Amino acid sequence: MEDLSLHILDIVENSMxxxxxKVEIRIKEDKGADRLTLEVKDNGxxxxxxxxKRASDCFFTAKPGKRFGFGIPFLMQAARECxxxxxxxxxxxxxxxxxxxFKRSHxxxxxxxxxxxTMTVLICGHPEIDYLLxxxxxxxxxxxxxxxxxxxxxxxxxxxxxxLRLIKEDVNEALGTLxxxxx
Amino acid sequence: xxxxxxxxxxxxxxxxxATFTLREGGYRAKVTVHxxxxxxxxxxxxxxxxxxxxxxxxxITDIIVTTSGCAGLCSKEPMATVEMLNEAPVKYYSLNGxxxxxxxxxxxxxxxxxxxxxxxxxSETAY
Numbered sequence: 001m002e003d004l005s006l007h008i009l010d011i012v013e014n015s016m017x018x019x020x021x022k023v024e025i026r027i028k029e030d031k032g033a034d035r036l037t038l039e040v041k042d043n044g045x046x047x048x049x050x051x052x053k054r055a056s057d058c059f060f061t062a063k064p065g066k067r068f069g070f071g072i073p074f075l076m077q078a079a080r081e082c083x084x085x086x087x088x089x090x091x092x093x094x095x096x097x098x099x100x101x102f103k104r105s106h107x108x109x110x111x112x113x114x115x116x117x118t119m120t121v122l123i124c125g126h127p128e129i130d131y132l133l134x135x136x137x138x139x140x141x142x143x144x145x146x147x148x149x150x151x152x153x154x155x156x157x158x159x160x161x162x163x164l165r166l167i168k169e170d171v172n173e174a175l176g177t178l179x180x181x182x183x
Numbered sequence: 184x185x186x187x188x189x190x191x192x193x194x195x196x197x198x199x200x201a202t203f204t205l206r207e208g209g210y211r212a213k214v215t216v217h218x219x220x221x222x223x224x225x226x227x228x229x230x231x232x233x234x235x236x237x238x239x240x241x242x243i244t245d246i247i248v249t250t251s252g253c254a255g256l257c258s259k260e261p262m263a264t265v266e267m268l269n270e271a272p273v274k275y276y277s278l279n280g281x282x283x284x285x286x287x288x289x290x291x292x293x294x295x296x297x298x299x300x301x302x303x304x305x306s307e308t309a310y
């Protein structure tokens with residue numbers, strides 16, 4: 001994976017397979033503490049202790065007919081390469097939350113990448129899911145709440161191409177502005 | 184801080200109403216972009232984005248674009264399956280933003296399969 005936004009897309013695809021109806025993506029950058037934290041939380045089926053233990057093994061997958069599952073191991077590797085941490089919490093019928101942290105100034109840290117595209121692809125692929133994207137950087141924040149946006153759109157489907165394009169521009173403009181202002 | 188404004192939303196609603204009256208209802212085609220770990224690493228997001236841009240530019244609303252997981256042919260990713268109404272699905276392989284634009288123009292809009300990019304016709308899973 002070239003950037004963190006692709007990892008996020010990959011992890012959220014797991015939430016969809018787990019039948020989630022709500023997914024929260026939180027990205028927090030803290031310059032002072034030199035930390036970047038990603039969190040993906042869903043309300044899907046969750047995992048029992050046995051599956052949870054094996055979720056970070058790339059030769060394990062819960063999908064029938066498949067032999068590999070690289071999504072979680074890739075993110076775990078990316079975090080650990082940057083003096084970071086990785087954790088998963090899950091219980092049957094109680095959803096899953098995944099957290100990965102990185103040392104922000106680490107030379108190997110991947111760029112955040114195109115979060116606008118990631119959100120657009122997620123919304124387009126599964127418009128029925130409610131997504132919350134919360135990006136925080138040194139006290140400033142940006143929030144995209146598709147549940148609220150759907151209400152504001154008043155009957156226009158959120159996966160209408162024109163809407164998707166606006167969402168992408170909005171996310172990238174907001175994150176770009178914060179990056180420029182705060183460094 | 185940029186935010187989707189009321190004006191943006193109003194404009195979208197008007198545009199949608201205008202295209203909605205032109206539709207007879209239902210969808211003409213469904214495109215499934217394979218978005219497994221292998222697909223994402225190979226560039227599936229760019230493929231889907233290119234498709235969304237194309238649809239947005241041409242104001243097309245009668246095509247469903249969705250995602251699925253790995254189809255078991257990771258070395259052929261990025262892949263996409265195009266299903267036209269009442270026709271067998273066609274699976275395309277080794278795609279990029281440019282190739283999907285050609286498929287959009289020739290297959291989805293004009294009904295002619297782009298054979299040079301096609302892997303298989305008639306099955307959703309190919310393994």
